[in-house]
Amino acid sequence: MTHALLPGATIGILGGGQLGRMTASAARRLGYRVHTLSPGTDTPTGQLADREITADYDDLNAVSDFARGVDVLTFEFENVPSATTDCAERYTPVRPAGRVLHVCQNRTREKRFLTANGFPVTPFREVNTRNRLGSAVRAIGLPAVLKTAGFGYDGKGQAVIRSDSEVDAAWASIGAGDAVLETLVDFQCEVSVIGARGVDGTFTHWGVVANEHRNHILDVSIPGAAVPAPARERAVDVTRGIMDSLDVVGVLCVEFFLRADGELMVNEMAPRPHNSGHFTFDASVTSQFEQQVRAICGLPLGSTELLRPAAMVNLLGDLWAAGEPNWSAALRDSYVKLHLYGKNEAKPGRKMGHIVAFGSDHMDARKRALEARAALTAA
Numbered sequence: 001m002t003h004a005l006l007p008g009a010t011i012g013i014l015g016g017g018q019l020g021r022m023t024a025s026a027a028r029r030l031g032y033r034v035h036t037l038s039p040g041t042d043t044p045t046g047q048l049a050d051r052e053i054t055a056d057y058d059d060l061n062a063v064s065d066f067a068r069g070v071d072v073l074t075f076e077f078e079n080v081p082s083a084t085t086d087c088a089e090r091y092t093p094v095r096p097a098g099r100v101l102h103v104c105q106n107r108t109r110e111k112r113f114l115t116a117n118g119f120p121v122t123p124f125r126e127v128n129t130r131n132r133l134g135s136a137v138r139a140i141g142l143p144a145v146l147k148t149a150g151f152g153y154d155g156k157g158q159a160v161i162r163s164d165s166e167v168d169a170a171w172a173s174i175g176a177g178d179a180v181l182e183t184l185v186d187f188q189c190e191v192s193v194i195g196a197r198g199v200d201g202t203f204t205h206w207g208v209v210a211n212e213h214r215n216h217i218l219d220v221s222i223p224g225a226a227v228p229a230p231a232r233e234r235a236v237d238v239t240r241g242i243m244d245s246l247d248v249v250g251v252l253c254v255e256f257f258l259r260a261d262g263e264l265m266v267n268e269m270a271p272r273p274h275n276s277g278h279f280t281f282d283a284s285v286t287s288q289f290e291q292q293v294r295a296i297c298g299l300p301l302g303s304t305e306l307l308r309p310a311a312m313v314n315l316l317g318d319l320w321a322a323g324e325p326n327w328s329a330a331l332r333d334s335y336v337k338l339h340l341y342g343k344n345e346a347k348p349g350r351k352m353g354h355i356v357a358f359g360s361d362h363m364d365a366r367k368r369a370l371e372a373r374a375a376l377t378a379a
């Protein structure tokens with residue numbers, strides 16, 4: 001086993017968002033130093049870091065300086081260019097490796113990888129011209145979803161096509177560039193598995209999480225998804241297989257669609273801590289953030305056991321529409337934990353924070369989390 005980077009070492013994080021913030025929080029608790037680089041200032045990660053560097057990801061001079069000043073580097077933002085991680089890898093270990101990010105940040109590459117390695121994936125066709133889109137529609141049928149190959153998240157760069165008359169508008173709306181056309185899956189539920197893999201290949205996971213989306217954005221996550229055992233086992237096996245194939249060191253999330261007939265399909269992968277794993281911060285022996293730190297530093301991985309039933313709900317900027325939400329009202333339930341990311345500007349759809357609630361079981365926890373959120377804006 002490669003020697004471990006012990007507490008006191010410096011972890012670099014490319015990206016300045018909430019995923020970096022929570023990773024920084026776990027890292028600092030373990031006694032690591034944290035540096036972050038992103039184009040922003042006073043970022044959610046920067047607020048908790050020892051050093052915040054403000055630079056564009058394609059400023060390779062800044063990236064080399066940054067990489068030289070840390071003992072290991074990770075990323076919390078999926079659209080960091082390959083040239084950036086390639087540059088950083090010359091000076092310090094990047095975990096997960098830049099090539100993992102390269103596969104996952106582009107839907108075409110991601111689907112090619114999944115198909116080539118025999119993992120189940122939503123039926124799709126690659127599309128790069130209007131003509132090809134026409135053939136793809138004929139091949140996979142409608143309804144379907146057209147998605148840009150790169151830079152898409154939370155439903156951005158996506159258009160649902162339900163009839164031939166909508167094809168032109170969909171093509172224009174995604175910017176007429178590289179894309180994939182997928183079958184619109186009539187799923188029973190959406191689930192995710194967050195895996196963590198150490199430098200020695202040890203694999204841990206937090207089980208299967210049930211996810212509810214609103215307007216294509218994650219809304220509620222509940223651990224211990226009530227899905228049949230074969231689907232549960234398959235979801236974990238697929239996640240482990242993906243992480244082994246890509247030789248991932250660190251945390252990676254796989255999002256799945258589960259159909260009523262039990263068929264499981266990978267929707268997408270994210271090679272970093274994931275919103276559907278935020279409950280682990282409060283509810284698990286080891287959170288996804290601490291596990292990320294342990295994995296990239298070559299420490300033994302911690303237990304992922306759930307301490308008690310919990311559920312998470314996201315807090316989007318929309319909650320600020322009528323002014324500051326009523327935080328005291330949400331915290332009246334003493335089994336509610338509030339996380340705010342320190343973002344200065346609340347915009348509709350922007351992830352500003354989340355709530356984790358505990359309950360007698362997961363559904364009770366879900367109810368309490370939703371009630372706490374409703375209390376934020378109750379008259």
Ligand code: AMP
Binds near residue numbers: 155268
């Ligand atoms: P994505 O950005 O690909 O994760 O999509 C965001 C959300 O849109 C997913 O979590 C689903 O709720 C929905 N969605 C995306 N692709 C499909 C699909 N092929 N079939 C059905 N729903 C989809």
